[in-house]
Amino acid sequence: MADTEPAALLGTEWLADHLGDPAVRVVDGSWHLPTLDRDPKAEYVAGHIPGAVFFDIDGIADRSNPLPHMLPDPATFAAQVGALGLGDDAHIVAYDATGVGSAARVWWNFRVFGHHRVSVLDGGMAKWRAEGRPVETGAVEPEPARFNARFDATLVRDLAAVRANIATGREQVLDARAAGRFVGTEPEPREGLRGGHIPGSHNLPFLDLYDPDTKTLKPPTELVRLYRAAGIDPDRPVVTSCGSGITACNLALGLDLIGARRVAVYDGSWTEWGGRADTPVET
Secondary structure (H helix, E strand, O other), X not given: OOOOOOXXXXXXXXXXXXXXXXXXXXXXXXXXXXXXXXXXXXXXXXXXXXXXXXXXXXXXXXXXXXXXXXXXXXXXXXXXXHHOOOOOOOEEEEEOOOOOOOHHHHHHHHHHOOOXXXXXXXXXXXXXXXXXXXXXXXXXXXXXOOOOOOOOHHHEEOHHHHHHHHHHOOOEEEEXXXXXXXXXXXXXXXXXXXXXXXXXXXXXXXXXXXXXXXXXXXXXXXXXXXXXXXXXXXXXXXXXXXXXXXXXXXXXXXXXXXXXXXXXXXXXXXXXXXXXXXXXXXX
């Protein structure tokens, strides 16, 4: 495989043609809101793309942090993905069950830890199954691999950085939650969170990036239109946010696809911001 960085988004036909390539490693990164009462690991065992390993977003995380699936330290990440057989030379292709969910979080996680040979499967498992492509059952037991994690702080924002940005406005903040949650008219799926949004932030519900029928990302020209309609200039720095740092990565992926290069994700997102009493909120 070439040394050039692969495309951030790949189609099902490409993956079907490369399933036998030992350099390509497929990862099921499915995750669901707790309110949906779905078990992504059980669903993976019941059926996954051949050879795929399961990336547990809640497990490959800082388990000592009360916030959900926060980034772990580099050594922890390296050990856990290495145990999945994901090494430095692998081209990782991540997918999720719905095609519009959590695969982008896996993509972002690997990039945060210095691995840019990572792509998202456009349309995910839903499209793969709809096309009648092969599925296998059971858990894959890979040979461990060596992964060298190199943390890239430019891709991550924390509470202090987002709080300071309210005054400076240096970075545009873009929220992936539904419009009703953004303005505080719809309840949050997690208890104890206030409604509303970070002052000065913009809203682009992440599902707007996807074709509602195929669950594939809309073409770049349409993505550009959507970001600009939301008040975002892709040539300026952007910080994406959401409920807990999952769907914000979909916005980051879309920005990457249209050439935006100064994009970070607020890892704690609204679970952190809306769960505190000392953070300002707009509705």
